[in-house]
Amino acid sequence: MSLNEAKKIAAYKAVDEWVQNDTAIGVGSGSTVVFAVERLAQRVSQENLRVVCVPTSFQARQLIVENNLQLGDLDRNPHLDCAIDGADEVDANMTLIKGGGGCLLQEKIVAACADKMIVIADYTKDSSKLGEQYKKGIPIEVVPMAYVPLRSRIQTRFGGKLKLRMAVAKAGPCVTDNGNFILDWDFDQQKEYDWDAVNRELIQMPGVVETGLFVNMARKAYFGMADGTVKERSA
């Protein structure tokens, strides 16, 4: 089974199990969420469901609009029944790395407004320990003027190395949907980190907007496996 097929079976299962009539849901970002929106659009038209979708990125907003789903926002829908989102890695404790595609701030805000956050992923995201599968580090969204001092400060405090993420089809750094930069923290694989404590400390550093560490947020994860089954993990 291809990676895309693995993403699709996880996404379809999550949408089938968690989306009900008369609900407001958060729509995450990335390549796996594309399949969740596809399934949602099928169910909305086949079952005549009333579902309001709150996006977590520009990409998610486009997906919602292109699939003729009802677009909501946190002003009108401050309480969401669930948020369905992808992840770059999910460890045994359901701690996530997110932001590989540059989306993490709005994703965390939307997930925090939801009763439960449901993760959809392919089997390459399933890991026992952060860094085991995802090798690009933990994305940290920062205010542009602070990236140099923050890079040294985080390296000195926690070890590892931080790199400013560069754009692909544009000269210079990658700019997030919120106008910020991303530092990818290649943390020290030999160290045992308490991710909750690390996340709290990072967020307190002036200039750090948000981190791609999602600790104690995800309720359930669905992994599409290579053999065509869907593996589930609960918090």
Ligand SMILES: O=C[C@H](O)[C@H](O)[C@H](O)COP(=O)(O)O
């Ligand atoms: O920045 C992107 C988001 O955090 C995504 O949810 C994450 O990168 C996983 O994306 P994908 O489903 O493409 O693997």
